[in-house]
Amino acid sequence: MLEIQQITKRYQRKAALDDVSLSLRTGEIFGLLGPNGAGKTTLIRVINRIIEPDQGTVRFKGDLLKQKHLIHIGYLPEERGLYKNMTVEAHAFFFGALRGMTKTDIKQALDYWLNRFEIQSWRKKRIDELSKGMAQKVQFICAVLHEPELLILDEPFSGFDPVNVELIKQELVEMKAKGKTILISTHNMRSVEEICDRVALIHQSKKIMEGRVSELQESARVGEYAVKFRGTMIGFVNALWTGFELIDKEILGDDRFIARVKMRGDNQFEDLLKVLIGAVKIEAAWEVLPSMQELFINAVSVKEDIGK
Amino acid sequence: MKNSWIIAMRELRERIGSRSFVVMALVGPLLVLSLTYLLFAMGENKQQSWKVLISDPRGIMENKIMPGVDKSINYSFASDYIEIADFASGKNYQDFDALVEVNEKIITNKVSFVFYREKPSLNMTINIRYQIERRLEEILAAKFTKLSANDFRKIKQPLQMSFKNAYDPTEQSSDLAGWVGLFFGTVIFVFIFLFGMTILRSVSREKSNRIVEILVATVHPRALMLGKIVGVGLSAFIQFFVWAVIISVGLYFMRETVFVNGYDPANLAQSTTSVAYNEFVELIFERIQFSSMVGYFLLFFAVGYLFYGAFFAALGAVTGSESDGQQFLLPLIALLLFALYSGYYVLNNPETQLAQVYHYLPFTAPVVVMVKLAVGYPEGEGYQLFISLLILLVSAFAVLSLAGKLYKNGILQFGHSVRLKQIFQWLKKN
Numbered sequence: 001m002l003e004i005q006q007i008t009k010r011y012q013r014k015a016a017l018d019d020v021s022l023s024l025r026t027g028e029i030f031g032l033l034g035p036n037g038a039g040k041t042t043l044i045r046v047i048n049r050i051i052e053p054d055q056g057t058v059r060f061k062g063d064l065l066k067q068k069h070l071i072h073i074g075y076l077p078e079e080r081g082l083y084k085n086m087t088v089e090a091h092a093f094f095f096g097a098l099r100g101m102t103k104t105d106i107k108q109a110l111d112y113w114l115n116r117f118e119i120q121s122w123r124k125k126r127i128d129e130l131s132k133g134m135a136q137k138v139q140f141i142c143a144v145l146h147e148p149e150l151l152i153l154d155e156p157f158s159g160f161d162p163v164n165v166e167l168i169k170q171e172l173v174e175m176k177a178k179g180k181t182i183l184i185s186t187h188n189m190r191s192v193e194e195i196c197d198r199v200a201l202i203h204q205s206k207k208i209m210e211g212r213v214s215e216l217q218e219s220a221r222v223g224e225y226a227v228k229f230r231g232t233m234i235g236f237v238n239a240l241w242t243g244f245e246l247i248d249k250e251i252l253g254d255d256r257f258i259a260r261v262k263m264r265g266d267n268q269f270e271d272l273l274k275v276l277i278g279a280v281k282i283e284a285a286w287e288v289l290p291s292m293q294e295l296f297i298n299a300v301s302v303k304e305d306i307g308k
Numbered sequence: 309m310k311n312s313w314i315i316a317m318r319e320l321r322e323r324i325g326s327r328s329f330v331v332m333a334l335v336g337p338l339l340v341l342s343l344t345y346l347l348f349a350m351g352e353n354k355q356q357s358w359k360v361l362i363s364d365p366r367g368i369m370e371n372k373i374m375p376g377v378d379k380s381i382n383y384s385f386a387s388d389y390i391e392i393a394d395f396a397s398g399k400n401y402q403d404f405d406a407l408v409e410v411n412e413k414i415i416t417n418k419v420s421f422v423f424y425r426e427k428p429s430l431n432m433t434i435n436i437r438y439q440i441e442r443r444l445e446e447i448l449a450a451k452f453t454k455l456s457a458n459d460f461r462k463i464k465q466p467l468q469m470s471f472k473n474a475y476d477p478t479e480q481s482s483d484l485a486g487w488v489g490l491f492f493g494t495v496i497f498v499f500i501f502l503f504g505m506t507i508l509r510s511v512s513r514e515k516s517n518r519i520v521e522i523l524v525a526t527v528h529p530r531a532l533m534l535g536k537i538v539g540v541g542l543s544a545f546i547q548f549f550v551w552a553v554i555i556s557v558g559l560y561f562m563r564e565t566v567f568v569n570g571y572d573p574a575n576l577a578q579s580t581t582s583v584a585y586n587e588f589v590e591l592i593f594e595r596i597q598f599s600s601m602v603g604y605f606l607l608f609f610a611v612g613y614l615f616y617g618a619f620f621a622a623l624g625a626v627t628g629s630e631s632d633g634q635q636f637l638l639p640l641i642a643l644l645l646f647a648l649y650s651g652y653y654v655l656n657n658p659e660t661q662l663a664q665v666y667h668y669l670p671f672t673a674p675v676v677v678m679v680k681l682a683v684g685y686p687e688g689e690g691y692q693l694f695i696s697l698l699i700l701l702v703s704a705f706a707v708l709s710l711a712g713k714l715y716k717n718g719i720l721q722f723g724h725s726v727r728l729k730q731i732f733q734w735l736k737k738n
Contacts (some may be wrong), residue, residue, distance in 0.1 A: 010542045048525040070526055081519035085322065097314045142522070 001026040001181045002047065002150060007056035009042055016042040017207040024150070024183060029176050031213075036298055038113040039205040040185045041078060044154055048075050057088070058101040060150070067145070071099045075150030078155045078185070082141050084128040088114075088138050090125070092145055097282035106145065117167070132159055140143040140168065143228075144175070151175065151182045157191055169195055189293040199292070203300050217289040220298070224288040225272060230256050231280030239279035243267045251285040260288060312529040319510065319539025324546065332502075333547055337554035340585025345562065357384070358432060361404040363390045364441075366412045374442035381435055396474045405475065405543035408440060410421055415448065418467050418545060423474035424584070441467040486566065486655040489682025492601060493651045496609045496675075497644050499681035500674075503544040503613065504620035507536055508637070511624025511719075520719055529719055530712035537617040537708075544613065545606075561700040593690035604681055607697060612674035616644070626718035626731060642673055658683065659692060668696050670703035 002024040009017040024030050036041050045051045049060055049070060058065040060072070065229045082091055090111065096106035112118045113244060116136055120221060127135055136159045144151060156172075157165045165188075173195055192199060193213060201209035209216065224247065235258055237246060244267060248260040261272060269287065271282055276282055290298070323329050357380045362369060364385055371385045384404070395407045406424045414420055424435060444467060449460035514520040523532055607653070623636050650672035654663040666672040667680065671695045685692060717734035 045521075050521065050524050068527060073525070077518065077520040077521040077524060077525075079521065081514075081517035081522070083322070083519065084517070085325075094314070095522070095526075096317050098311055098523075139522075279560040 001061060003057075003059040003062075004043070005057050005059070007043065007046055007053045007058070009046060009051065009053045010037075015205045017046070017202075019056075019195065020205075021056075022200055022207065022210065024181055025198075026181055027179045028197040029182045029195050031192040031199035032183060032202065033187075033189075033192065033199055033296055034055055034185075034202035038147065038202045040202055041154060042107050043202065044075075044077075044152055044183070044185060047152060048073065053253050067308060068211060071146065072149045074143040074144040074151040076140060076151075077155045077244045078154055078158070080159070082127045082135055082137055082139060082142075087124050088122045088130075089124060091138060091142055094146050095142040099148075099178065102228050109145045109147070110141070111125065113145065115304050116171075117141070133161060133164065136160060137164065144171075147180075148254050149180060152179060152185075153180070153182065154185045155187070156184060157186060165191070188279075189296060191292065192292045197293060201296065201299055209295075209299055214290065216295060217292075220290045220295055221287065224260060225263075225269055226258055226260050226282075226286055227272070227282060228252075228256075228258045228284040229276070229280040229282050233257060235260075236276070239275050241275065243275070244272055258285075311533070312531040312538065313439040315532055315535025316521075316539035316542065317529065319536055320326050320542045320546075323506065323540060329543065329547065330402035333550040334554075336547075337551040337558070340551070340555055341558040342543070344559070348562070350624070359384065359403055360406045360408060360436060360443040361386055361390075361395075361401065362389065362410055364410040364738040365389045366410075368410055368412070368414065368447060369440075369443055370447070372443060374439045381439070383430070392474055395423060396425075402537040406436070408436065410440075414444065414467075415451075418466060420469050422469060422471045424471060425474055427473075428471065435666065437467070437469050440469070479592045485682045486658075486679050488657055489679035490651045490675070492605050492682065493649060493678035494677065496605065496612055496674045497648055499544050499609065500613050500616045501641070501644055503540050503547075504616055505642075506543075507540050507617055507620040510536060510540065511621055512627070515719065524719060529625075532719075533618075533621045533712055533715040534708070537614065537621055540581075541610070541613050541617060542631075545610075548606075548609070575595045601678075601681060604693070605678065608674040608677055608700070611695070611697065611704050615670055615700060615707055618638075618704070618711035622714040622718070625715040626734070647672045651679050654679050655683075668699055669690065670700045673697075673700045713737060 002022075004020065004022040004024075007017050007020045008015065019300050020039070020043060022030075022032075022043075032043065042051070046053050047065070048068065049065060053287075060069045063069070078140065086094070092110040093103070093106050099102075110123075114123060119134075119137065122130065122134065122138070127138065130138065140156070143153070151172075153172075156168060160168060169191060172184075176182060184192075184196065196213055198212050198226070199210070199216065200207055208297065211219075229235075231251065232255065236257070240246060240261065243264050245262045245264055246259060247262050250258040252258060263269075263272070269285075273282070350538050359382045362373075362383060362385050365387055367387060369385065373383045388411075389411075390401070392407070395401045401407070405426065406422055407427065409421045411425070420440065428436070440486060445460055453460055470697075511520075514523070518612075527535070613720070619640055623640065627636060650666040650669075654666055654676045657663055663676070666676045669676075677693055677696050681693065714731065714734050717737060
């Protein structure tokens with residue numbers, strides 16, 4: 001769907017993007033991660049043809065990305081803005097027309113989304129009559145109104161309450177099911193784990209990691225397991241001896257705990273279960289994979305250490 | 309182009325829907341009408357009694373003058389050719405207030421000169437012109453046609469009567485008509501400034517509320533800029549149209565009620581005694597060719613607006629904040645004021661080389677052309693107007709192209725201070 005090849009962009013002497021390549025497949029949700037100032041927004045602007053790269057190309061469905069392709073792209077920028085004195089409906093007609101929609105199509109699409117979000121009463125409201133969160137929703141509608149093949153969302157969850165974050169996530173998953181491709185730039189790692197198929201991490205203008213969420217987590221596994229048990233914590237610790245290391249514990253009740261344990265030496269998960277059986281009553285046990293949050297922090301701090 | 313039009317229509321709807329637009333559409337023309345009324349009411353209207361000598365060496369007038377109702381002018385005839393210097397200082401002529409030159413060419417070129425000692429009042433001018441022209445019509449009708457004098461008047465060419473100071477015949481005092489031209493030019497620049505500021509504010513607002521990022525993700529920045537300029541420009545045209553309608557109705561109303569037609573023979577008797585008819589009334593109702601003035605006004609306004617509008621749009625795009633923009637606005641305002649001054653300069657010095665430069669310079673052309681148009685281009689030099697328009701049009705496209713570059717590069721720069729060096733770098737980019 002979208003091929004980003006060796007994009008480099010410099011502002012004055014500082015590189016905003018340094019030889020970044022990415023590939024987005026049709027019908028996937030792709031997470032673009034990175035700390036502030038890493039170059040995510042620059043990359044998104046390059047994809048939207050808002051700025052031109054110094055080097056590199058962007059291909060949309062095999063063709064070099066041109067102005068004509070932009071009507072197939074929906075964009076929700078990080079810094080939101082609407083015309084304060086225009087109504088919700090007027091915004092829909094304005095942005096819909098710019099993306100080549102007919103008035104009938106715009107009306108139908110607007111009806112659909114207003115019903116979907118149960119905000120029919122907002123239709124004639126001016127933006128300055130809406131709260132910030134409400135305006136964000138209107139902007140989301142304006143970005144998806146023309147059913148773009150590629151939807152680019154820069155921090156789509158910021159400014160939304162948890163209920164609306166879930167609502168937006170649900171919509172994105174449904175759009176993905178309809179074959180739409182979605183690129184999300186976000187700091188919300190939980191959302192990344194929940195809805196992204198693949199991610200790329202950009203740091204200091206370079207891409208330092210790319211892959212499926214599950215594969216990245218697998219590749220970063222450190223032999224850490226969680227055991228949910230009934231018994232005493234002393235009994236649990238005594239059973240571990242020197243082959244395992246207790247990292248953390250969570251108290252669920254008077255005699256119920258979840259303990260996180262790391263393997264030492266050549267010990268395996270089976271060995272852990274063997275030593276625990278009899279000492280405590282095991283209710284569940286599973287391997288703990290690093291969260292995207294941890295992967296993100298590790299990757300960024302490692303890169304910074306190397307830089308030093 | 310389609311997207312530019314969508315942008316323009318949104319801009320137009322926003323402008324027309326604003327309260328300031330409605331207020332300006334009503335208050336502006338009423339203010340102009342009030343000022344016009346004041347000028348009419350306060351216009352000079354002195355009563356004079358004159359002795360006029362008509363120099364008619366060929367005896368064309370046959371020592372007769374059209375009997376008029378105005379007894380304040382006493383005509384005498386001379387069968388000699390009288391030098392202006394003799395009239396000015398000769399003892400024989402000191403009793404006469406004015407000399408009317410009627411030579412043989414008057415029959416073909418319809419041109420006559422009147423040399424005065426003291427500037428005549430408007431009524432005096434009207435009466436001298438009226439009585440000599442009427443007499444001439446009788447002579448021409450009898451000599452060259454079989455028509456009655458009344459029928460001849462329907463098809464005649466008007467007499468061009470130039471009033472000149474006998475002591476300084478070459479004096480070029482600024483013509484009142486020129487002031488009307490300057491007024492039109494000033495209206496152009498006031499509109500350009502007001503609506504240029506609207507463009508500037510609109511661009512700044514879109515930058516500050518970040519909506520521009522969504523717009524440029526769909527519309528090319530140049531198309532966005534053009535749409536904005538066109539949309540605001542259309543609202544300016546609508547504003548002007550409302551002004552034109554209200555002012556026209558107001559002037560018509562004044563003409564029919566307070567300041568009746570002084571040239572109409574039926575009203576002549578009344579007008580000579582009326583205190584209401586003066587040179588401003590004559591100027592507005594008789595001498596200004598409003599149809600052509602308004603046509604050229606719209607042309608020069610449209611192209612001049614594109615020319616200056618591009619500057620305002622580029623300024624809005626390159627500045628990081630509204631306050632930052634103000635320091636760059638000053639040179640632009642200075643340029644607009646300079647253009648107004650150039651109109652005033654040309655009004656007073658129409659024949660100088662500098663006046664020619666101002667006439668063709670795109671910054672000053674809209675106002676200078678209005679002044680020259682109101683005074684009237686000399687015979688055979690009307691083409692200059694079109695050269696000026698062409699230069700302005702080409703310049704407008706050149707400025708739009710450069711402004712497009714600034715717009716494209718500057719529109720997504722937020723919260724920075726503009727440096728001239730950076731502006732030049734952006735201009736070099738594609």
